[in-house]
Amino acid sequence: MTAVDSTKTLCPYCGVGCGLEVLPSPQFDQAGSGQELSGQSWKVRGDRAHPSSQGMVCVKGATVAEALNRDRLLYPMIRDSLNDKFRRASWDQALELITARIQTVRSTQGSDGVCMYGSGQLQTEDYYIAQKLLKGCLGTNNFDSNSRLCMSSTVAGYVQSLGSDGPPCCYEDLELTDCVFLIGTNAAECHPISFNRLQKHHKKNPHVKMVVVDPRRTKTAEDADLHLAIHPGTDIDLLNGIAHLLLRWDCVDADFIANHTEGFSEFQEVIQHYSPDVVAERCGISMSDLETAARWWAESNRVLSLWSMGVSQSSEGTAKVRAIINLHLMTGQIGKVGAGPFSLTGQPNAMGGREAGGLCNLLPGYRHVKFLEQRAEVEQFWGVPAGQISSNWGRTAWDIITGLETDEVGLLWIVATNPAVSLPDLERVKAALWRSPFTIQQDAYYPTETAKFAHVLLPAAQWGEKTGTMTNSERTVTLCQAFCLPPGEARPDWEIIAEVGCRLGFADKFPFISSAEVFAEYVQLTQGRVCDMSGLSHDRLRQEGPLQWPCPKEESGIKVAENLAPIPDQSLPKAAKPAKRLYTDHQFSSADGRARFSADHSRGLAEPPDAAYPFVLTTGRLYGHWHTQTRTGRIEKIRRMHPNPFLEIHPRDAAKIGVEDHSIIEVRSRRGVARFPAKVTTAIAPGTVFVPIHWGELWADQAEANAMTHERSCPDSKQPELKACAVQLTPI
Numbered sequence: 001m002t003a004v005d006s007t008k009t010l011c012p013y014c015g016v017g018c019g020l021e022v023l024p025s026p027q028f029d030q031a032g033s034g035q036e037l038s039g040q041s042w043k044v045r046g047d048r049a050h051p052s053s054q055g056m057v058c059v060k061g062a063t064v065a066e067a068l069n070r071d072r073l074l075y076p077m078i079r080d081s082l083n084d085k086f087r088r089a090s091w092d093q094a095l096e097l098i099t100a101r102i103q104t105v106r107s108t109q110g111s112d113g114v115c116m117y118g119s120g121q122l123q124t125e126d127y128y129i130a131q132k133l134l135k136g137c138l139g140t141n142n143f144d145s146n147s148r149l150c151m152s153s154t155v156a157g158y159v160q161s162l163g164s165d166g167p168p169c170c171y172e173d174l175e176l177t178d179c180v181f182l183i184g185t186n187a188a189e190c191h192p193i194s195f196n197r198l199q200k201h202h203k204k205n206p207h208v209k210m211v212v213v214d215p216r217r218t219k220t221a222e223d224a225d226l227h228l229a230i231h232p233g234t235d236i237d238l239l240n241g242i243a244h245l246l247l248r249w250d251c252v253d254a255d256f257i258a259n260h261t262e263g264f265s266e267f268q269e270v271i272q273h274y275s276p277d278v279v280a281e282r283c284g285i286s287m288s289d290l291e292t293a294a295r296w297w298a299e300s301n302r303v304l305s306l307w308s309m310g311v312s313q314s315s316e317g318t319a320k321v322r323a324i325i326n327l328h329l330m331t332g333q334i335g336k337v338g339a340g341p342f343s344l345t346g347q348p349n350a351m352g353g354r355e356a357g358g359l360c361n362l363l364p365g366y367r368h369v370k371f372l373e374q375r376a377e378v379e380q381f382w383g384v385p386a387g388q389i390s391s392n393w394g395r396t397a398w399d400i401i402t403g404l405e406t407d408e409v410g411l412l413w414i415v416a417t418n419p420a421v422s423l424p425d426l427e428r429v430k431a432a433l434w435r436s437p438f439t440i441q442q443d444a445y446y447p448t449e450t451a452k453f454a455h456v457l458l459p460a461a462q463w464g465e466k467t468g469t470m471t472n473s474e475r476t477v478t479l480c481q482a483f484c485l486p487p488g489e490a491r492p493d494w495e496i497i498a499e500v501g502c503r504l505g506f507a508d509k510f511p512f513i514s515s516a517e518v519f520a521e522y523v524q525l526t527q528g529r530v531c532d533m534s535g536l537s538h539d540r541l542r543q544e545g546p547l548q549w550p551c552p553k554e555e556s557g558i559k560v561a562e563n564l565a566p567i568p569d570q571s572l573p574k575a576a577k578p579a580k581r582l583y584t585d586h587q588f589s590s591a592d593g594r595a596r597f598s599a600d601h602s603r604g605l606a607e608p609p610d611a612a613y614p615f616v617l618t619t620g621r622l623y624g625h626w627h628t629q630t631r632t633g634r635i636e637k638i639r640r641m642h643p644n645p646f647l648e649i650h651p652r653d654a655a656k657i658g659v660e661d662h663s664i665i666e667v668r669s670r671r672g673v674a675r676f677p678a679k680v681t682t683a684i685a686p687g688t689v690f691v692p693i694h695w696g697e698l699w700a701d702q703a704e705a706n707a708m709t710h711e712r713s714c715p716d717s718k719q720p721e722l723k724a725c726a727v728q729l730t731p732i
């Protein structure tokens, strides 16, 4: 690359998936001598040609390069026990140690004693190699990722209602909708560039309605025409209540229901119980607000719903997703321009991970371990014995913790994630990690909170240092190109995992010399599936830029005439290719091509408040920080933007317990305790308090949100209810 060349890549933070261009930038002495300093730094700008973001970036994307050279893990490190200090090791020593431990665990406990816990930060190639090693070669489904904490309820909801995972909509719909229904998502802070597109459309078009459902008056809610500040845990009451009104007013699409769905009568039976008076009372909103939301849904030609963690991080997360989809099915608001159910993915490549089978119940190409035929297809493709892939779910994120508690997990390999901050019920998690017989942490950074529990640290190459693909929320696959070398001895994740595979005797399964070759093998497994990417290659993505799937092999150019939509905002750069939507022919991915209504009653919170723990604690993210701050905590601008954790509390509750702004409050649940300065605000409803999730013990003392949260999870998705638990508050 010459001094003026830029490299196109993708922002490695959230599922919006904004395109970035990176240029070399000389570093100058801040003291003002004008001297150019040694050491490379990089300038990042939005890629105007990227179809998903059109040149826009938020503060995270704009500053990401600043963390490239901070606190990097440079060499493999090992130690015999957690009480010892790490000592530097060669790659050969570290990988020999890991290989020997895997062999010991397999011979003493079986392959199910080995677990890998990955991350939506991984590239698709990393994910694929991990699936091949764990599920194909070792014969255990024990690969789960932090997507279990993020979008697994959405996966289960899509599969149960529509027959397959895969968001049906695209970002262009944000600019073509007449009514947008945001539930359980603070998109203005957590998906800011998608929200920017929506916000501009909303401002320019007075007829467009925006409804926001959130117990907090978030930055997203501030833009809403109608903010429904429902009580935590009453989402299904609200959704079923809207359905009740749509049915009562006869605002349903009877032809669509008859021709393309199943289960409407059972659904009708359930929603009879959600009359407006009952729903308004349970949700803590007025009947007229409920009716307004339903009326806007009924009167709009194109209704788009958006959701993220507020829906999925719940013990009834799958049912919530299905309740949203029910509304789209009963009104025929799906498979058309500007309309449909549209999940906003959390991690940058949670989508790619799902496509590559990166959860303990999935296989590559949106296959599920429970189906014999789908297991057989993968076994045959990988050339492993028939029956090698188990029909049972592997260990979920939480099952890994319980497996450590019961000594059933003999080796835990953590890749690009920080469970010592991000899992619920942290004291229990830390105790389980402490007793782990052998933990590997593969990460770009050191220290992290999880490194404290590792016996081996493996330095991983990160964003900008390795080439691979990621898929964003609208199914756009982007080639993330390397523009610099990894520091020290850091290596790409896929390469490390493949080398362990070779050392374990599976060299014939890992013949790859580049991530392009890994991708070329992987996309063959998507052929004929909903997420068909068999027409993609690294070369094609490099030449043509990001492409949306489905992108089958036989596709010559893009042929999706039915999806063509006008470019709504002429000031935006024209998209080079028309956007693709799923289900435009109303043929869903189930065996009979029909979508399914769900008939779920609301169950509420798994741990509702009571006399001993009278407040609901809800958790969430801030604009600048990403998850556990492994990267953003090392970026000065973001640290200045969000210097400290805090607890939002309503003035009435603050007065009741006798605290003022900035007073320190102790928050205690049945599991743990933390302390936060109070932020007294009417943005939070009485009875509920909010804390951000970003502060682990590396960044603040006793301010871990997950010290209080619990692990109870959705029975379908196994996603824990990280969003709400019961707490007591005490002024300090």
Ligand code: SF4
Pocket: 011, 012, 013, 014, 015, 016, 017, 018, 053, 056, 057, 058, 059, 060, 061, 062, 191, 192, 193, 194
């Ligand atoms: Fe990155 Fe998400 Fe910000 Fe886009 S919106 S720049 S993907 S963090």
